Amino acid sequence: MAKVTIAGRAVVITSDITLDDIKKVAKYRPEELIIKDKDKNPVFAISATGSSVNQFGISFPEKTRDDKGFAMITLITDHYEGEDFKGRVMDKIGGAVLKLEELEKTLPGVIKEIDEERKSLEEKITVMQ
Amino acid sequence: MVQVVVGNNVKRETAIVDETSTLRSVLDEYGIDYSRGVMHLDGASLHPGDMDKTFKSLGVTEKCFLTNVVKADNA
Numbered sequence: 141m142a143k144v145t146i147a148g149r150a151v152v153i154t155s156d157i158t159l160d161d162i163k164k165v166a167k168y169r170p171e172e173l174i175i176k177d178k179d180k181n182p183v184f185a186i187s188a189t190g191s192s193v194n195q196f197g198i199s200f201p202e203k204t205r206d207d208k209g210f211a212m213i214t215l216i217t218d219h220y221e222g223e224d225f226k227g228r229v230m231d232k233i234g235g236a237v238l239k240l241e242e243l244e245k246t247l248p249g250v251i252k253e254i255d256e257e258r259k260s261l262e263e264k265i266t267v268m269q
Numbered sequence: 270m271v272q273v274v275v276g277n278n279v280k281r282e283t284a285i286v287d288e289t290s291t292l293r294s295v296l297d298e299y300g301i302d303y304s305r306g307v308m309h310l311d312g313a314s315l316h317p318g319d320m321d322k323t324f325k326s327l328g329v330t331e332k333c334f335l336t337n338v339v340k341a342d343n344a
Contacts, residue, residue, distance in 0.1 A: 181283050182272075182283060182284060183285075184285065185270050185285040185286075187270065189289050190270075190288045190289040192270060192330070194330070195331070196270040197270025199287050
C-alpha cells in the first residue's frame with residue numbers, strides 16, 4: 141500500500157511498486173498502468189517520467205534511497221496556518237493515492253508475468269562467441 | 270499526468286499521458302494525421318516546432334484539447 145509522509149511542508153508519496161518495475165511495465169504492458177472507467181475511457185495513470193500528482197495520475201520522478209527503490213514523489217505544499225494540515229493534504233492528494241493503491245493491487249501480477257515471459261524468451265536466445 | 274482529448278474533424282479520444290510527452294508522440298500514438306490542416310492546442314493554433322514540445326513546456330498541467338482541424342473548401 142502507498143504511504144504518505146508529511147515533514148514540515150514536504151509531502152512524500154511512496155508506492156510499494158519500485159520505480160524500475162513501473163518502467164518495466166511501461167515498456168512491455170503500458171496499458172496496465174492505466175485505470176479505465178466502464179466505458180473504457182482512461183481516468184487515472186501512473187508513470188516513471190515527469191513529476192506530478194493530480195486527479196489524472198501520478199508521475200514518479202525518483203525512488204527511495206534504500207535497497208528497495210520504491211517509486212516516490214516529494215511535493216512542497218503552500219504555507220498553511222490552519223490546524224488540520226493532514227485533512228488539507230488528504231483533500232489534495234487523497235483521490236490520487238486511492239487510485240494508486242488500486243493499481244498496486246494488480247501490478248505485482250503483471251510484473252510477475254512480464255518477468256516470466258522475459259525469462260522464457262531469454263532461454264531461447266543463444267549467444268555465439 | 271495530463272488528460273488530453275486528442276482528435277480531428279471525425280474522431281476524438283481521451284488519453285492520459287505524462288506531462289513530459291511531446292505533442293507529436295501523442296498524435297502518432299492515436300493515429301492523427303497532422304500533415305494537413307491546422308493543429309490546435311486548447312483552441313489556439315500551433316506553430317512549427319511546437320509539435321516536439323512537451324505538454325509541460327507549453328504550460329499544460331492538467332488537461333487540454335489537442336485537435337487537428339482540416340477546413341474543406343466548398344464548391
